[in-house]
Amino acid sequence: MDNRIIIAIDAMGGENSPGKNIEGISIFLKKNKKKKDFFFNLYGDELLIKKELNKHKISGSFYKIFHSSTVVSDEETPLTAIKNSKDSSMWNAINSQIELNSNITLSAGNTGVLFVVSRMLLKTIESVSKPALAGLWPNKKKMNVVLDLGANVDCDDNNLVDFSEMGAALYKALFPEDFPKVALLNIGSEEIKGTEILKKAHAKLKEISKYGSFQFDGFIEGNKIYNGESNVIVTDGFTGNIALKTAEGTVKFITDTLKASLTKTLLSKFSIIFSYFALKKFKSKLDPRKFNGAIFLGLKGPVVKSHGSTDAIGFYHSIDLCYRIVKGNLMDKIKKNLSHGRNKK
Amino acid sequence: MDNRIIIAIDAMGGENSPGKNIEGISIFLKKNKKKKDFFFNLYGDELLIKKELNKHKISGSFYKIFHSSTVVSDEETPLTAIKNSKDSSMWNAINSQIELNSNITLSAGNTGVLFVVSRMLLKTIESVSKPALAGLWPNKKKMNVVLDLGANVDCDDNNLVDFSEMGAALYKALFPEDFPKVALLNIGSEEIKGTEILKKAHAKLKEISKYGSFQFDGFIEGNKIYNGESNVIVTDGFTGNIALKTAEGTVKFITDTLKASLTKTLLSKFSIIFSYFALKKFKSKLDPRKFNGAIFLGLKGPVVKSHGSTDAIGFYHSIDLCYRIVKGNLMDKIKKNLSHGRNKK
Numbered sequence A, B: 001m002d003n004r005i006i007i008a009i010d011a012m013g014g015e016n017s018p019g020k021n022i023e024g025i026s027i028f029l030k031k032n033k034k035k036k037d038f039f040f041n042l043y044g045d046e047l048l049i050k051k052e053l054n055k056h057k058i059s060g061s062f063y064k065i066f067h068s069s070t071v072v073s074d075e076e077t078p079l080t081a082i083k084n085s086k087d088s089s090m091w092n093a094i095n096s097q098i099e100l101n102s103n104i105t106l107s108a109g110n111t112g113v114l115f116v117v118s119r120m121l122l123k124t125i126e127s128v129s130k131p132a133l134a135g136l137w138p139n140k141k142k143m144n145v146v147l148d149l150g151a152n153v154d155c156d157d158n159n160l161v162d163f164s165e166m167g168a169a170l171y172k173a174l175f176p177e178d179f180p181k182v183a184l185l186n187i188g189s190e191e192i193k194g195t196e197i198l199k200k201a202h203a204k205l206k207e208i209s210k211y212g213s214f215q216f217d218g219f220i221e222g223n224k225i226y227n228g229e230s231n232v233i234v235t236d237g238f239t240g241n242i243a244l245k246t247a248e249g250t251v252k253f254i255t256d257t258l259k260a261s262l263t264k265t266l267l268s269k270f271s272i273i274f275s276y277f278a279l280k281k282f283k284s285k286l287d288p289r290k291f292n293g294a295i296f297l298g299l300k301g302p303v304v305k306s307h308g309s310t311d312a313i314g315f316y317h318s319i320d321l322c323y324r325i326v327k328g329n330l331m332d333k334i335k336k337n338l339s340h341g342r343n344k345k
Helices: A019-031 A046-055 A078-084 A089-099 A111-122 A157-174 A196-211 A222-227 A237-262 A266-286 A312-327 A330-344 B019-031 B046-055 B078-084 B089-099 B111-122 B157-174 B196-211 B222-227 B237-262 B266-286 B312-327 B330-344
Strands: A005-010 A038-044 A063-067 A104-107 A132-138 A143-147 A181-185 A215-220 A232-234 A294-297 A303-305 B005-010 B038-044 B063-067 B104-107 B132-138 B143-147 B181-185 B215-220 B232-234 B294-297 B303-305
Touching (some): A005 A312, A046 A063, A089 A111, A157 A181, A157 A330, A181 A237, A237 A266, A237 B222, A237 B266, A303 A312, B005 B089, B019 B046, B038 B089, B143 B157, B143 B237, B157 B181, B157 B294, B157 B330, B222 B237
Parallel strands (some): A005 A038, A038 A063, A181 A215, B038 B063
Antiparallel strands (some): A132 A143, A294 A303, B132 B143, B294 B303
16 A cells, blocks of 8 residues: 555646646655655646656656646636536546545646636535635744635635634644644624624634634734734635735735835945845745645645746645645544534534 | 814823823924914813923914813723713814814724714714725825725625715825725625625726716725725725734734844844935835824714824824815715715615
């Protein structure tokens, strides 16, 4: 039996594929020289993929190519995806969790199609009301898991409870040394604040947290996401998407303003040389490529979506995320957490 | 008849009052030496206020003190506010719009109480479904007006239409040289995205914008708030509050990270000297005190809420905001804009 972690990669999804996808694998191999516990099932145009693999001198013992003749385009909509994307590199990479031995699927392709096809092929876990999209978000101490980032516009209290249980499982899988601390995103921290749905979810999570899978910290405001007290931030897909994109826009606005300030005067141009290393560290800490990879939670198999426009380093971080998810037994942890909530909904 | 802009100030609200409040007036007077078109009605402890006025040598021609013996505490809740806050400095400052000649009220006191008492004393404009809380938000080109920032957790499409009309009026009052461009905050820019409420509001705003009070830019995503294309960003109070606080948290996280990077190494410590002026400019551009002041829109008189914890400079910016709101004829502009929307709801 194969005990390796088998990652199915849609090598054709996203910009500059399969170049960045294969280079991402090459970076992963360099960073994990001592490990032998992984293997890649690669989906896409065999000739193109081979060319890239040769360029990076990647040993044949780490991969198998499965030729797929079509690619899901960025213009494809979720409505027609099931019909049009069959046998594409994305479809086959997902399907390999069912028909082959893949443990997880990674794609940088069309998000809507990836979600719809994953849901159809892998199916939603029986006790999960709605699957969710989770992402990593930096905080002062380490990292948050935040969900839902946009899969579900309307959510009820049971959805939020499911998200909490699955988010806590993801956090534990990724950071086994820490204990998941769940908080619901709200406009105030007092129990009386917010919508009726949030109040109901609050009451249920208070009960469920007694099973010991996670600590429940109650409500958290948007400005507290970064303080690292709670590490699993739960919200509906509408709010989560707005919060994520507002944060992204804020980071861009500030770094652009900073850059403009620093390059404006001759004196400050000199200062850049001096602060080069400090700013490099600053940039590296906030490098969005480190947080690249959103995880579909609630399906019978895990699927990771990389940003389409990321580069090889960003794609490497998604591969690393896939590796850690399987290594951390995400699926078992989700099942265990969900069993606690089942009687409380 | 008095043609001056008369600003009623709750001199006792917020931290370090009345010190910072009166110092804020002093800064305003220094910045507006040539103007004589304003006057302050000051509410609070007469002796304390006089002491501060003397300290800053403020001429008696600019103010009148109305002694108010009580102050609304931070612990007071909106539920008991009507009973407990009568004759407080806040209450009297609001009431002076009805019983005296004040054109606008400014307070740095308890937000919930300020909202409830303002609503009760000043009354909601007949054609407005719900009053909203608007704020200023920096963008690449200048400034956005964003609303609702938290007054209404649940909003329907008519509320969002009202917010758009009032927000456009506020933008025009503050920036008479610009044309208001309204956008609805959503998780995508396509017309099919988002909740049913947003889709309905989209259709109505498309129609109403034909009257020419504002341009309607459709949906906008969180990361586009800063690009300055649209300048009136409309959303429900839950989403607006989360977006605002997430942005605040992001700014703090980044500037803290930057500070830590810059002070870590000896080399980078030197660099601070060199980049001192550049960073000063950067800090000044993002100084939250410049955006201090949230505006209650939809009542028959305008009310501005200053941050309780701001200092004299922040309070000065709120005074300046009040002056510009009255100078820009906000109330007339709101009435005009609302008349366009009335038949379309």
